[in-house]
Amino acid sequence: MTWQDVRDEVLRRIRARVWAPGDLIPTEAALAAELGCARATVNRALREIAATGLLDRRRKAGTRVALRPVAKAVFDIPVMREEVEASGRAYAHRRLSRAVRRAPAAMARAIGTHAGAEMLRLGALHLADGAPYALEDRWIALGTVPEARDEPFEAVSANEWLLRHAPYTHGEIAFGAVAADAGTARSLDCAEGAPLMSLDRVTWNGARPVTQVRILFHAGYALRTAL
Amino acid sequence: MTWQDVRDEVLRRIRARVWAPGDLIPTEAALAAELGCARATVNRALREIAATGLLDRRRKAGTRVALRPVAKAVFDIPVMREEVEASGRAYAHRRLSRAVRRAPAAMARAIGTHAGAEMLRLGALHLADGAPYALEDRWIALGTVPEARDEPFEAVSANEWLLRHAPYTHGEIAFGAVAADAGTARSLDCAEGAPLMSLDRVTWNGARPVTQVRILFHAGYALRTAL
DNA sequence: AAGTGGTCTAGACCACGCG
DNA sequence: GCGTGGTCTAGACCACTTA
Numbered sequence: 001m002t003w004q005d006v007r008d009e010v011l012r013r014i015r016a017r018v019w020a021p022g023d024l025i026p027t028e029a030a031l032a033a034e035l036g037c038a039r040a041t042v043n044r045a046l047r048e049i050a051a052t053g054l055l056d057r058r059r060k061a062g063t064r065v066a067l068r069p070v071a072k073a074v075f076d077i078p079v080m081r082e083e084v085e086a087s088g089r090a091y092a093h094r095r096l097s098r099a100v101r102r103a104p105a106a107m108a109r110a111i112g113t114h115a116g117a118e119m120l121r122l123g124a125l126h127l128a129d130g131a132p133y134a135l136e137d138r139w140i141a142l143g144t145v146p147e148a149r150d151e152p153f154e155a156v157s158a159n160e161w162l163l164r165h166a167p168y169t170h171g172e173i174a175f176g177a178v179a180a181d182a183g184t185a186r187s188l189d190c191a192e193g194a195p196l197m198s199l200d201r202v203t204w205n206g207a208r209p210v211t212q213v214r215i216l217f218h219a220g221y222a223l224r225t226a227l
Numbered sequence: 228m229t230w231q232d233v234r235d236e237v238l239r240r241i242r243a244r245v246w247a248p249g250d251l252i253p254t255e256a257a258l259a260a261e262l263g264c265a266r267a268t269v270n271r272a273l274r275e276i277a278a279t280g281l282l283d284r285r286r287k288a289g290t291r292v293a294l295r296p297v298a299k300a301v302f303d304i305p306v307m308r309e310e311v312e313a314s315g316r317a318y319a320h321r322r323l324s325r326a327v328r329r330a331p332a333a334m335a336r337a338i339g340t341h342a343g344a345e346m347l348r349l350g351a352l353h354l355a356d357g358a359p360y361a362l363e364d365r366w367i368a369l370g371t372v373p374e375a376r377d378e379p380f381e382a383v384s385a386n387e388w389l390l391r392h393a394p395y396t397h398g399e400i401a402f403g404a405v406a407a408d409a410g411t412a413r414s415l416d417c418a419e420g421a422p423l424m425s426l427d428r429v430t431w432n433g434a435r436p437v438t439q440v441r442i443l444f445h446a447g448y449a450l451r452t453a454l
Numbered sequence: 455a456a457g458t459g460g461t462c463t464a465g466a467c468c469a470c471g472c473g
Numbered sequence: 474g475c476g477t478g479g480t481c482t483a484g485a486c487c488a489c490t491t492a
Contacts, residue, residue: 002480027458038482043459059459060490163248171454176447177404177422195404195422203454220403227398227430229461254477265463270478286470286478 001037006045009035014054014065022067025055080126080134080159089129093157096187097123100142100149107139111202111209118142120149122158125187131218132188138213140166144205158211168210171203175223178216190219197221228264233272236262241281241292249294252282307353307361307386316356320384323350323414327369327376334366338429338436345369347376349385352414358445359415365440371432385438395437398430402450405443417446424448
């Protein structure tokens with residue numbers, strides 16, 4: 001009886017409505033005895049299921065089948081090179097612009113720095129087999145990552161450079177839909193006003209802002225995963 | 228030394244570049260000895276870190292700091308009622324249409340049923356404090372879920388009903404961006420051509436298709452998570 | 455106060471996959 | 474072949490939460 005076996009058996013009972021949504025299921029000790037394995041094995045199995053949202057576990061209260069399973073899905077955050085190469089195409093990266101700027105007020109608020117702080121602004125285009133894949137508009141906090149000032153970001157993409165040189169402790173990410181403006185349409189070779197997926201990401205290292213980036217994907221891009 | 232302590236110490240060393248990307252880190256046994264805890268504790272910690280993509284683990288090859296960390300993020304799949312109520316607004320649901328139809332060829336291909344199979348097609352609008360929140364276009368496979376034929380889906384939303392009556396074993400989900408057509412714009416109270424987030428989901432119970440749904444969110448909707 | 459999940463330990467065996 | 478991670482076990486103590 002491996003923990004995977006226990007997990008599958010528990011899932012089977014949930015799906016077969018042996019344990020209906022809202023029901024309290026047996027304790028770890030009881031299941032271990034019934035299935036003939038150690039309590040730790042049952043614990044591992046139930047912990048994995050709870051992580052998918054199908055079970056609610058609370059000390060003393062026990063384990064219940066979730067009333068309304070909050071489906072959770074793990075998405076791989078796009079790392080351009082991987083994503084493009086995984087599809088069998090050649091990845092390339094072109095720097096469009098590079099300038100040291102003072103943080104506009106809105107950005108300062110968003111990342112928690114003071115307005116006017118020095119930042120490096122980078123524009124870049126990601127390509128798959130030469131075709132536009134995504135357009136990137138990035139701000140790097142020079143107060144946190146001063147070495148970025150001396151990096152041209154031509155051969156190496158900002159994303160890959162930052163992964164190696166600027167660790168972060170936490171961040172936020174959001175996907176949305178936006179209409180392509182004229183410049184974006186030109187870069188991504190799509191119609192002006194075309195609906196595009198956008199990705200906004202902000203990362204911090206402790207209390208210090210590291211980078212803020214907005215990526216606009218080519219028309220037709222979708223974020224996919226299995227359930 | 229709890230597994231969280233071990234995890235934090237390992238993360239600290241990765242961030243401090245004690246172990247640089249690509250480096251082989253000590254074995255579980257070595258770390259357990261160094262940190263003064265059981266190997267199982269180290270295993271749990273490393274397993275958790277590996278799940279976030281920061282470590283690569285392979286038997287015999289050992290554990291390495293990921294060269295290009297594939298960031299993974301867990302998103303809660305929107306369950307309308309929860310999402311709306313979590314924001315402090317009142318949830319409501321309005322059925323727009325209901326009809327038994329034969330599966331069009333494109334849909335049959337997508338979900339793996341035969342063209343012409345009987346399906347229940349439902350249109351619905353989800354509301355938050357009376358304002359349009361999302362527009363739903365759903366097809367339910369009557370061959371797999373015959374009970375759906377007798378359900379009006381007026382009081383209960385299709386999503387909530389299916390969660391209780393039609394278990395699924397696996398599925399696919401995709402987020403994209405689309406432009407609002409005239410009908411959608413009217414339903415969601417936005418401009419025609421406005422960029423909207425779309426969610427497409429297909430689920431199966433074993434080899435049998437259960438349901439296919441496309442949801443279009445109100446303009447400005449974004450899918451968010453913390454890193 | 456007591457029951458339940460959360461975790462640690464020490465030891466063991468196994469399976470995979472480099473060399 | 475053999476080193477490394479993957480997992481199981483049996484027992485123990487702890488922490489949280491609810492009754």
